[in-house]
Amino acid sequence: MDPIPPSRDQTDFDILHFFNNYFDIILGIIFGLIAFVFHKNGLPYLSTLSAALAIGALSITVSEITDILAERLEEPYSSFVLTFSAVAVEIILLFMIILEATHTPGALDTVKGGIISAVIVDMNVLLGLAVFIGGLNFKEQIHNENTSNTYTTILLVAVSALLVPSVIPYADDNKSDLFHASVMIAVLLMVFYIAIFIFQTKTHTHFFKATAKSRLFRLRKRHNEEEDEDEGDYLFDRQSNMANLVFIFGFIFLIGILAEIFASDGIMVAKDLGVSNGLAGLIIAVIAVSPEIFTAVKAARSDQIQRVVNIAMGASTVSIMLTVPILMALAYFNGIRLTLDFNAFQIGALLLTIILTWKTTDDGETNYFEGVSHMMFFISYAIIATMYG
Numbered sequence: 001m002d003p004i005p006p007s008r009d010q011t012d013f014d015i016l017h018f019f020n021n022y023f024d025i026i027l028g029i030i031f032g033l034i035a036f037v038f039h040k041n042g043l044p045y046l047s048t049l050s051a052a053l054a055i056g057a058l059s060i061t062v063s064e065i066t067d068i069l070a071e072r073l074e075e076p077y078s079s080f081v082l083t084f085s086a087v088a089v090e091i092i093l094l095f096m097i098i099l100e101a102t103h104t105p106g107a108l109d110t111v112k113g114g115i116i117s118a119v120i121v122d123m124n125v126l127l128g129l130a131v132f133i134g135g136l137n138f139k140e141q142i143h144n145e146n147t148s149n150t151y152t153t154i155l156l157v158a159v160s161a162l163l164v165p166s167v168i169p170y171a172d173d174n175k176s177d178l179f180h181a182s183v184m185i186a187v188l189l190m191v192f193y194i195a196i197f198i199f200q201t202k203t204h205t206h207f208f209k210a211t212a213k214s215r216l217f218r219l220r221k222r223h224n225e226e227e228d229e230d231e232g233d234y235l236f237d238r239q240s241n242m243a244n245l246v247f248i249f250g251f252i253f254l255i256g257i258l259a260e261i262f263a264s265d266g267i268m269v270a271k272d273l274g275v276s277n278g279l280a281g282l283i284i285a286v287i288a289v290s291p292e293i294f295t296a297v298k299a300a301r302s303d304q305i306q307r308v309v310n311i312a313m314g315a316s317t318v319s320i321m322l323t324v325p326i327l328m329a330l331a332y333f334n335g336i337r338l339t340l341d342f343n344a345f346q347i348g349a350l351l352l353t354i355i356l357t358w359k360t361t362d363d364g365e366t367n368y369f370e371g372v373s374h375m376m377f378f379i380s381y382a383i384i385a386t387m388y389g
Contacts, residue, residue, distance in 0.1 A: 021234055024064070028057035032254065035261050044265035051262040052283075055255050056290050059089055062251050063291030065236045065244050067298075070307075072241065083292070083315040085248055090118055090288035091323055091330075092256045096263030097284070098331045098338065104267050106277055108338060113281020113385070114288075115323060116346040119155075119316045120381055121282070121289045123353045126296050127312035128374025131360075134300030134308070135368025141305035145364030150204075151313035152358040154196060158320045159350045161185050161192075165340040166347055182340040186325040193321035278345075278385030289315070305366055313357070349381050 035050035066085045073081065094111050101107040134141050165181040236244055270280045292311055299307040324340065331338040356377055360370040 024057045024060040028054050028061060028254070030054075031057060032258055035258060039261045039265060044268045047261055048266045048269050051258045051265070052287055054258050055089070055093075055262060055287055058251050058255050058258070059086075059287070059291040060294055062086075062089070062248055062255075063295045064234075065248050065251075066291075067295050068234075068236055069241060069244055083311060083318050085252070086289065086292045086315060087318045087323060088252050089255055089291070090114075090285075090319065091326055092252070092259045093262070093284055093288050094323070094327055095330050096256075096259045097267065098327065098336055099334060100263055100267045101331075101336050104271070106271070107267060108336075109277040110267070110270070110280045110284070111327065111338065112340075112342055113277045113346070114284040115281075115319065115327070116342060116350060117278075117282040117285035117385070118288060118319045118323070120349060120353055120378065121285045122292065122312050122316045122319065123357050124374040124378035124381070125286070126289060126293045126315075127308065127357065128371045128378065129293065130296040130300035130308040130312070130371070131305070131366045132368050132371025132375065133297055134303065134305055135366065135371055137301055138303055139367065141300070141303060141366050143306040143309045143361070143364055143366070145362060147306070147309050148313065148358070148361035148364075150199075151309075151317060152354055152362075154192075154317055155313070155320070155354045156351075157192070158189060158317070159347065159354065161188060162320070162340055162342060162350075163347060166342045166344075168341065178339050178341055179337050182328065182338070185340055186328045189321045190325045193317070196317065196321070276386060279382075282382060282385050309361060345384065353377065 031050045031054035035047045035054055038044075038047035038050055062085050066081045069081045094114050097107050097111050097114070101111075131141070162185065164185055165178055168178045168181055236247065239247070266280075269275075292315055296308045296311050299305070299311070328338045328340075356374065360366065360373060
Protein backbone atom coordinates (compact mmCIF):
# COMPACT_ATOMS: atom_id res chain seq x y z
CA MET A 1 0.00 0.00 0.00
CA ASP A 2 1.35 3.43 -0.95
CA PRO A 3 2.08 5.76 2.00
CA ILE A 4 -0.49 8.45 2.59
CA PRO A 5 0.98 11.82 1.51
CA PRO A 6 1.02 14.50 4.20
CA SER A 7 -1.89 16.88 4.17
CA ARG A 8 -1.47 20.55 3.23
CA ASP A 9 -2.10 21.55 6.85
CA GLN A 10 0.59 19.14 8.05
CA THR A 11 3.07 20.48 5.49
CA ASP A 12 2.34 24.06 6.51
CA PHE A 13 2.77 23.09 10.15
CA ASP A 14 6.15 21.43 9.43
CA ILE A 15 7.39 24.51 7.56
CA LEU A 16 6.23 26.82 10.35
CA HIS A 17 7.77 24.56 12.99
CA PHE A 18 11.08 24.50 11.08
CA PHE A 19 11.08 28.29 10.79
CA ASN A 20 10.32 28.69 14.50
CA ASN A 21 13.30 26.49 15.35
CA TYR A 22 15.78 27.99 12.93
CA PHE A 23 14.51 31.51 12.19
CA ASP A 24 17.68 33.05 13.64
CA ILE A 25 19.96 31.10 11.30
CA ILE A 26 17.71 31.77 8.30
CA LEU A 27 17.53 35.51 8.99
CA GLY A 28 21.23 35.68 9.81
CA ILE A 29 22.21 34.14 6.47
CA ILE A 30 19.70 36.24 4.49
CA PHE A 31 20.68 39.55 6.09
CA GLY A 32 24.36 38.58 5.89
CA LEU A 33 24.14 38.05 2.14
CA ILE A 34 22.20 41.31 1.75
CA ALA A 35 24.86 43.15 3.76
CA PHE A 36 27.60 41.74 1.54
CA VAL A 37 25.78 42.83 -1.64
CA PHE A 38 25.13 46.34 -0.30
CA HIS A 39 28.76 46.61 0.88
CA LYS A 40 30.12 45.66 -2.55
CA ASN A 41 27.78 48.16 -4.22
CA GLY A 42 28.83 51.06 -2.01
CA LEU A 43 25.63 51.43 0.02
CA PRO A 44 26.99 51.88 3.59
CA TYR A 45 23.70 52.75 5.30
CA LEU A 46 21.94 49.62 4.10
CA SER A 47 24.99 47.38 4.56
CA THR A 48 25.49 48.58 8.15
CA LEU A 49 21.84 47.95 9.03
CA SER A 50 21.81 44.53 7.33
CA ALA A 51 25.10 43.51 8.99
CA ALA A 52 23.78 44.56 12.42
CA LEU A 53 20.61 42.51 11.92
CA ALA A 54 22.62 39.51 10.72
CA ILE A 55 25.01 39.74 13.70
CA GLY A 56 22.06 39.99 16.09
CA ALA A 57 20.33 36.96 14.53
CA LEU A 58 23.45 34.78 14.51
CA SER A 59 24.25 35.89 18.06
CA ILE A 60 20.89 34.44 19.09
CA THR A 61 21.98 31.16 17.47
CA VAL A 62 25.21 31.21 19.46
CA SER A 63 23.16 31.94 22.57
CA GLU A 64 20.83 29.01 21.89
CA ILE A 65 23.71 26.56 21.44
CA THR A 66 25.60 27.81 24.48
CA ASP A 67 22.36 27.59 26.45
CA ILE A 68 22.19 23.89 25.58
CA LEU A 69 25.76 23.40 26.77
CA ALA A 70 25.00 25.40 29.90
CA GLU A 71 22.06 23.14 30.74
CA ARG A 72 24.41 20.15 30.67
CA LEU A 73 26.92 21.78 33.02
CA GLU A 74 26.74 23.01 36.59
CA GLU A 75 27.33 26.54 37.83
CA PRO A 76 29.58 28.40 37.53
CA TYR A 77 30.71 26.58 34.37
CA SER A 78 27.36 26.98 32.63
CA SER A 79 27.53 30.76 32.99
CA PHE A 80 31.13 30.75 31.75
CA VAL A 81 30.01 29.18 28.49
CA LEU A 82 27.37 31.87 28.01
CA THR A 83 29.51 34.84 28.98
CA PHE A 84 32.63 33.81 27.07
CA SER A 85 30.71 33.22 23.83
CA ALA A 86 29.00 36.62 24.12
CA VAL A 87 32.23 38.41 25.05
CA ALA A 88 33.88 36.81 22.00
CA VAL A 89 31.31 38.59 19.82
CA GLU A 90 32.01 41.84 21.71
CA ILE A 91 35.78 41.50 21.19
CA ILE A 92 35.35 40.81 17.47
CA LEU A 93 33.10 43.84 16.97
CA LEU A 94 35.36 46.21 18.93
CA PHE A 95 38.54 44.87 17.30
CA MET A 96 37.13 45.59 13.84
CA ILE A 97 36.43 49.14 15.01
CA ILE A 98 40.03 49.38 16.28
CA LEU A 99 41.34 48.51 12.83
CA GLU A 100 39.45 51.52 11.46
CA ALA A 101 41.51 53.79 13.75
CA THR A 102 44.32 54.00 11.18
CA HIS A 103 42.18 56.32 9.03
CA THR A 104 39.37 57.32 11.42
CA PRO A 105 40.63 59.29 14.46
CA GLY A 106 37.48 58.87 16.56
CA ALA A 107 37.39 55.06 16.24
CA LEU A 108 39.32 54.43 19.47
CA ASP A 109 36.92 56.66 21.42
CA THR A 110 34.08 54.55 20.03
CA VAL A 111 35.88 51.41 21.25
CA LYS A 112 36.27 52.87 24.74
CA GLY A 113 32.60 53.79 24.75
CA GLY A 114 31.78 50.24 23.65
CA ILE A 115 33.77 48.70 26.51
CA ILE A 116 32.01 50.81 29.13
CA SER A 117 28.59 50.48 27.47
CA ALA A 118 28.86 46.67 27.44
CA VAL A 119 28.99 46.70 31.24
CA ILE A 120 26.21 49.30 31.46
CA VAL A 121 23.98 47.21 29.19
CA ASP A 122 24.79 43.95 31.02
CA MET A 123 24.07 45.39 34.47
CA ASN A 124 21.04 47.51 33.57
CA VAL A 125 19.33 46.25 30.41
CA LEU A 126 20.08 42.54 30.79
CA LEU A 127 19.69 42.38 34.56
CA GLY A 128 16.92 44.99 34.70
CA LEU A 129 14.77 43.51 31.93
CA ALA A 130 15.20 39.94 33.21
CA VAL A 131 14.42 40.93 36.82
CA PHE A 132 11.40 42.93 35.65
CA ILE A 133 9.95 40.09 33.55
CA GLY A 134 10.78 37.52 36.22
CA GLY A 135 9.14 39.74 38.83
CA LEU A 136 5.92 39.86 36.81
CA ASN A 137 5.78 36.05 36.76
CA PHE A 138 6.93 35.55 40.35
CA LYS A 139 6.37 37.99 43.19
CA GLU A 140 9.93 37.59 44.44
CA GLN A 141 12.85 35.60 43.08
CA ILE A 142 15.64 34.22 45.22
CA HIS A 143 19.34 34.00 44.38
CA ASN A 144 22.55 33.39 46.29
CA GLU A 145 23.45 36.73 47.89
CA ASN A 146 27.11 35.70 48.01
CA THR A 147 27.16 35.88 44.21
CA SER A 148 26.19 39.54 43.95
CA ASN A 149 28.28 40.57 46.95
CA THR A 150 31.38 38.95 45.45
CA TYR A 151 30.83 40.35 41.96
CA THR A 152 30.17 43.91 43.15
CA THR A 153 33.40 43.81 45.17
CA ILE A 154 35.30 42.57 42.10
CA LEU A 155 33.79 45.22 39.84
CA LEU A 156 34.48 48.06 42.29
CA VAL A 157 38.14 47.05 42.40
CA ALA A 158 38.28 46.76 38.60
CA VAL A 159 36.71 50.19 38.03
CA SER A 160 39.04 51.69 40.63
CA ALA A 161 41.96 50.29 38.63
CA LEU A 162 40.62 51.93 35.46
CA LEU A 163 40.71 55.28 37.28
CA VAL A 164 44.53 55.19 37.29
CA PRO A 165 45.13 55.79 33.55
CA SER A 166 41.99 57.93 33.36
CA VAL A 167 43.43 60.60 35.68
CA ILE A 168 46.88 60.77 34.03
CA PRO A 169 45.81 63.13 31.19
CA TYR A 170 44.74 65.65 33.82
CA ALA A 171 48.09 65.48 35.59
CA ASP A 172 50.55 65.03 32.73
CA ASP A 173 50.40 65.47 28.96
CA ASN A 174 52.97 62.74 28.36
CA LYS A 175 51.18 60.20 26.16
CA SER A 176 53.89 57.61 26.71
CA ASP A 177 53.17 57.58 30.43
CA LEU A 178 49.47 57.12 29.69
CA PHE A 179 50.13 54.10 27.46
CA HIS A 180 52.53 52.50 29.94
CA ALA A 181 50.04 52.99 32.77
CA SER A 182 47.31 51.45 30.59
CA VAL A 183 49.49 48.40 29.90
CA MET A 184 50.26 47.92 33.59
CA ILE A 185 46.57 48.18 34.52
CA ALA A 186 45.63 45.72 31.75
CA VAL A 187 48.17 43.19 33.06
CA LEU A 188 46.93 43.76 36.61
CA LEU A 189 43.33 43.13 35.51
CA MET A 190 44.36 39.89 33.81
CA VAL A 191 46.19 38.67 36.91
CA PHE A 192 43.23 39.63 39.09
CA TYR A 193 40.90 37.66 36.82
CA ILE A 194 43.07 34.54 37.18
CA ALA A 195 42.62 34.79 40.95
CA ILE A 196 38.88 35.28 40.47
CA PHE A 197 38.68 32.25 38.16
CA ILE A 198 40.34 30.05 40.78
CA PHE A 199 38.00 31.46 43.44
CA GLN A 200 34.95 30.66 41.28
CA THR A 201 35.91 27.21 40.06
CA LYS A 202 38.04 25.73 42.86
CA THR A 203 37.72 27.19 46.33
CA HIS A 204 34.30 28.91 46.50
CA THR A 205 32.07 27.39 43.83
CA HIS A 206 29.18 27.41 46.30
CA PHE A 207 29.16 31.21 46.16
CA PHE A 208 27.87 31.04 42.57
CA LYS A 209 25.24 28.31 42.87
CA ALA A 210 21.53 28.65 43.51
CA THR A 211 20.29 28.50 47.09
CA ALA A 212 18.00 25.67 48.19
CA LYS A 213 14.86 27.82 47.99
CA SER A 214 15.53 29.16 44.50
CA ARG A 215 16.52 25.70 43.32
CA LEU A 216 13.16 24.37 44.50
CA PHE A 217 11.31 26.90 42.37
CA ARG A 218 13.57 26.24 39.43
CA LEU A 219 13.21 22.45 39.52
CA ARG A 220 9.42 22.68 39.89
CA LYS A 221 9.20 24.97 36.89
CA ARG A 222 11.56 22.85 34.83
CA HIS A 223 9.60 19.69 35.69
CA ASN A 224 6.40 21.27 34.36
CA GLU A 225 8.15 22.36 31.18
CA GLU A 226 9.73 18.98 30.52
CA GLU A 227 6.34 17.27 30.65
CA ASP A 228 5.23 19.22 27.58
CA GLU A 229 8.58 19.45 25.82
CA ASP A 230 9.33 17.45 22.70
CA GLU A 231 12.92 16.53 23.38
CA GLY A 232 15.38 16.03 20.56
CA ASP A 233 13.44 18.19 18.09
CA TYR A 234 16.14 20.85 17.86
CA LEU A 235 19.25 19.98 15.83
CA PHE A 236 21.76 21.18 18.41
CA ASP A 237 20.02 19.27 21.21
CA ARG A 238 21.11 16.07 19.49
CA GLN A 239 24.76 17.05 19.17
CA SER A 240 27.63 16.26 21.51
CA ASN A 241 29.29 18.99 23.54
CA MET A 242 32.32 18.98 21.23
CA ALA A 243 30.15 19.24 18.10
CA ASN A 244 28.24 22.15 19.60
CA LEU A 245 31.52 23.92 20.40
CA VAL A 246 32.50 23.55 16.74
CA PHE A 247 29.14 25.06 15.72
CA ILE A 248 29.68 27.95 18.14
CA PHE A 249 33.12 28.76 16.70
CA GLY A 250 31.70 28.46 13.18
CA PHE A 251 28.93 30.97 13.84
CA ILE A 252 31.35 33.31 15.65
CA PHE A 253 33.58 33.15 12.55
CA LEU A 254 30.62 34.25 10.40
CA ILE A 255 29.92 37.05 12.88
CA GLY A 256 33.54 38.13 12.53
CA ILE A 257 33.15 38.48 8.75
CA LEU A 258 29.96 40.50 9.20
CA ALA A 259 31.64 42.59 11.91
CA GLU A 260 34.23 43.74 9.38
CA ILE A 261 31.44 45.08 7.14
CA PHE A 262 29.64 46.60 10.13
CA ALA A 263 32.82 48.34 11.32
CA SER A 264 34.06 49.72 8.02
CA ASP A 265 30.67 50.98 6.81
CA GLY A 266 29.32 51.80 10.29
CA ILE A 267 32.16 54.20 11.08
CA MET A 268 31.44 55.99 7.80
CA VAL A 269 27.72 56.22 8.59
CA ALA A 270 28.31 57.42 12.17
CA LYS A 271 30.66 60.14 10.95
CA ASP A 272 28.20 61.21 8.23
CA LEU A 273 25.29 61.41 10.70
CA GLY A 274 27.35 63.06 13.42
CA VAL A 275 26.64 60.25 15.90
CA SER A 276 28.49 60.76 19.20
CA ASN A 277 31.14 58.23 20.25
CA GLY A 278 29.05 57.45 23.31
CA LEU A 279 25.98 56.53 21.28
CA ALA A 280 28.05 54.56 18.74
CA GLY A 281 29.61 52.55 21.57
CA LEU A 282 26.18 51.98 23.09
CA ILE A 283 24.80 50.61 19.81
CA ILE A 284 27.76 48.24 19.50
CA ALA A 285 27.25 47.08 23.10
CA VAL A 286 23.54 46.36 22.57
CA ILE A 287 24.32 44.27 19.48
CA ALA A 288 27.07 42.37 21.31
CA VAL A 289 25.00 41.75 24.46
CA SER A 290 21.76 40.84 22.64
CA PRO A 291 22.27 37.04 22.89
CA GLU A 292 22.87 37.29 26.63
CA ILE A 293 19.70 39.37 27.03
CA PHE A 294 17.75 36.74 25.13
CA THR A 295 19.10 33.97 27.38
CA ALA A 296 18.65 35.92 30.63
CA VAL A 297 14.99 36.74 29.93
CA LYS A 298 14.25 33.06 29.26
CA ALA A 299 16.01 32.11 32.49
CA ALA A 300 14.06 34.69 34.52
CA ARG A 301 10.74 33.45 33.14
CA SER A 302 11.73 29.96 34.32
CA ASP A 303 12.57 31.33 37.79
CA GLN A 304 16.30 30.79 37.26
CA ILE A 305 17.26 34.19 38.62
CA GLN A 306 20.57 32.82 39.91
CA ARG A 307 21.55 32.20 36.34
CA VAL A 308 20.54 35.74 35.40
CA VAL A 309 22.75 37.22 38.13
CA ASN A 310 25.66 34.99 37.09
CA ILE A 311 25.31 35.99 33.43
CA ALA A 312 24.86 39.74 34.01
CA MET A 313 27.56 40.23 36.61
CA GLY A 314 29.88 37.55 35.24
CA ALA A 315 29.75 39.06 31.75
CA SER A 316 30.47 42.51 33.19
CA THR A 317 33.50 41.12 34.99
CA VAL A 318 34.81 39.45 31.85
CA SER A 319 34.08 42.57 29.77
CA ILE A 320 36.47 44.60 31.91
CA MET A 321 39.10 42.08 32.93
CA LEU A 322 39.50 40.08 29.71
CA THR A 323 38.16 42.32 26.95
CA VAL A 324 40.39 45.24 27.91
CA PRO A 325 43.74 43.32 27.95
CA ILE A 326 42.87 41.32 24.82
CA LEU A 327 41.84 44.40 22.83
CA MET A 328 44.96 46.29 23.94
CA ALA A 329 47.16 43.37 22.83
CA LEU A 330 45.39 43.00 19.47
CA ALA A 331 45.62 46.73 18.86
CA TYR A 332 49.32 46.83 19.74
CA PHE A 333 50.17 43.96 17.37
CA ASN A 334 48.45 45.94 14.62
CA GLY A 335 50.47 49.08 15.31
CA ILE A 336 47.72 50.88 17.25
CA ARG A 337 48.04 52.11 20.84
CA LEU A 338 44.79 51.73 22.74
CA THR A 339 44.86 53.59 26.06
CA LEU A 340 42.47 53.33 29.00
CA ASP A 341 41.79 57.03 29.54
CA PHE A 342 38.01 56.82 29.93
CA ASN A 343 36.19 60.09 30.52
CA ALA A 344 34.55 61.16 33.78
CA PHE A 345 31.05 60.41 32.48
CA GLN A 346 31.96 56.81 31.63
CA ILE A 347 33.73 56.08 34.92
CA GLY A 348 30.95 57.78 36.90
CA ALA A 349 28.26 55.77 35.11
CA LEU A 350 30.18 52.56 35.84
CA LEU A 351 30.50 53.34 39.54
CA LEU A 352 26.82 54.28 39.87
CA THR A 353 25.81 51.11 38.01
CA ILE A 354 27.79 48.93 40.41
CA ILE A 355 26.35 50.72 43.44
CA LEU A 356 22.81 50.33 42.08
CA THR A 357 23.38 46.64 41.37
CA TRP A 358 24.79 46.12 44.85
CA LYS A 359 21.71 47.74 46.42
CA THR A 360 19.21 45.75 44.34
CA THR A 361 20.85 42.32 44.74
CA ASP A 362 22.64 42.27 48.10
CA ASP A 363 19.70 40.78 50.03
CA GLY A 364 19.38 37.76 47.72
CA GLU A 365 15.90 38.72 46.50
CA THR A 366 14.66 40.56 43.40
CA ASN A 367 11.31 41.97 42.30
CA TYR A 368 9.95 43.80 39.26
CA PHE A 369 10.46 47.27 40.77
CA GLU A 370 14.21 46.67 41.01
CA GLY A 371 14.15 45.78 37.33
CA VAL A 372 12.37 49.07 36.56
CA SER A 373 15.06 50.95 38.52
CA HIS A 374 17.85 49.50 36.38
CA MET A 375 16.04 50.26 33.13
CA MET A 376 15.38 53.85 34.25
CA PHE A 377 19.10 54.26 34.94
CA PHE A 378 19.95 52.89 31.49
CA ILE A 379 17.52 55.26 29.74
CA SER A 380 19.12 58.18 31.56
CA TYR A 381 22.57 56.98 30.53
CA ALA A 382 21.47 56.54 26.90
CA ILE A 383 20.08 60.09 26.77
CA ILE A 384 23.35 61.57 28.02
CA ALA A 385 25.45 59.27 25.78
CA THR A 386 23.48 60.43 22.75
CA MET A 387 24.41 64.06 23.37
CA TYR A 388 27.81 63.61 25.03
CA GLY A 389 31.05 63.86 23.01
